[in-house]
Amino acid sequence: MVTYVLRRALQAMAVLLAVSLVVFMGLYAIGNPVDILLPDDATESERVAAIRALGLDQPIWTQYLRFLVNALHGDLSNSFVYNMPSIDLILQRLPATLELALAALFIALLIGAPLGLIAGLKPNTWMDKTITTGSILGFSLPNFWQGLMLILIFAVGLGWFPASGRGQTGSLFGAQTSFATLDGLHHLFLPALNLALFKMAMVIRLTRAQVREVMPMDFVRFARAKGLTERRIITTHVAKTIAAPIITVIGLEFGSMLAFAVVTESIFAWPGMGKLIIDSIVRLDRPVVAAYLLVITTLFVAINLVVDLLYMALDPRTRDI
Template sequence: MVTSIIRRFIQALFVIVAMTVIVFLAVNVIGNPVDILINPDANQAERARVIAEYGLDQPLWRQYIDFLAGLLRGDFGNSFVYGRSALQVILERFPATLELALSALVIALVVGLPLGLYAGLRPRSVASRIIMSGSILGFSLPTFWVGLMFILLFSVQLGWLPSNGRGETVEILGMRWSFLTEDGLRHLFLPALNLALFKTSLVLRLTRAGVQEVLPQDYIKFARAKGLSERRIISVHVLKNLMIPVVTIVGLEFGSLIAFSVVTESIFAWPGMGKLIIDSINLLDRPVIVAYLMMMVLIFVGLNFIVDLCYTLLDPRVRLDAKR
């Protein structure tokens, strides 16, 4: 098991190094930030000074080495727009995006798992068919359209919930969170629900498919033959085997919730990283773009590594393969 963990850790390091090359080259292809940083009326001397100040006059390989050295120190350079550390700019917005993604993930699990379990145990019931039809809508409806409909219904027509912003926040461990206040929860509910819609449908259908795959297995028949109650069979035997694919999907989808919350944050004016990265791309703020992309790489690689560890704990077959 230890050997397997070390091997996966080394693979993760190789992935991170490869992604540094891809991210650096991709970002340097995007436009010329000098055109935005420098006034068009500036003379050639002023233009050369600014280019040298930001290291844009260096060869590409030299810029990459400096980028790697800064990455090891946690230094992505200063933002062209904000004039501060790019990583600091990103981290200021990170709690808002993390809070939104966690809330959406909780909604997806709380709603998707029970409904998927019910639909898998009673596939021919009317309620099960309604649930599966609803999951198709969750997959099909565009996120931006659903968000606009939420605002129109709950904010404009009914006036129950606010349509934008984060509301009142509370500082804990140096970061501000809105879910601990009533006003913050009211602001959080609609964007979290909008972001969770697709993931809820995904968890629901995955759970239903897993239940229908597990129920015909011999060990389920043997458990029933032993006289175990249906509740124990479901809670111990069915759910335990369901957790393997669910852990995989939840781990990977949590990363996508953080990385691809751009649409939801833009619609609800949620002050997270998604809105920041859109503004940074428009302004060609390379240090912020690179810091954001590398943070996403670390999050995805880290989540994959954690999923592998959970696999080892949940599935004995993985442990046996590791021993062999």
């Protein structure tokens, strides 16, 4: 186990180093932020002073080495637009995106896993066909359209939920979060549901496929021969067997929720990283974009490691690999 964790840590360091190089070269080889930050009537001396202040007059490899050394010390440079540390901007918005992704993941599992289990246990019935058709719609309908329909129906039409904003936050384990107040949960529900719909459809299809694969296996027939009830077989044997692949996929999808919550956050005016990164791309605020990509990559690597460890805990056969 220790050897495996150390090997994965070294792999993670190599991935982060490669990503830092790709991010830096991709961002700093495109455009000139001075053209956006300075007005059109700026003099040449003002442009030269701005380029020198931003460090853009140095060779590209010098800029990368300075960027890498500063990143190792937690300094990802100041934002060109906000004139404050870019990592601070990201970390200020990260909690809102995290709670949105966690709420969406909870909804996807809470609804998707039972529906997928029902569809897998009752194949080719009207329940299976209805659930499967619903999951196809979840895959097919654009995320932004789903969000607009949720606002139109539940916010504008029925008035049950607010259409935008984060609402009131409260302190929970020392952090300010929407989970701590009813108003925060009220504001959180619609954007979390919007972000969860695609993942819910995926959980339904994955759970159904796993159930259909496991039910004909010998250990299930043996359990029936021993006289175990169908409920005991499903809750004890089948559920434990299908848990490992589902947790693996969902864990990886949680990272994608963090990275691709931009559309949902824009539609519902959710104050997460999505709006910040869009504005930074438009304004060519390179340090903020670089900080965002490195933070997301680090989260992906950490989530992958946690998922692998959970898989090993759930499936002892993988511990010797």
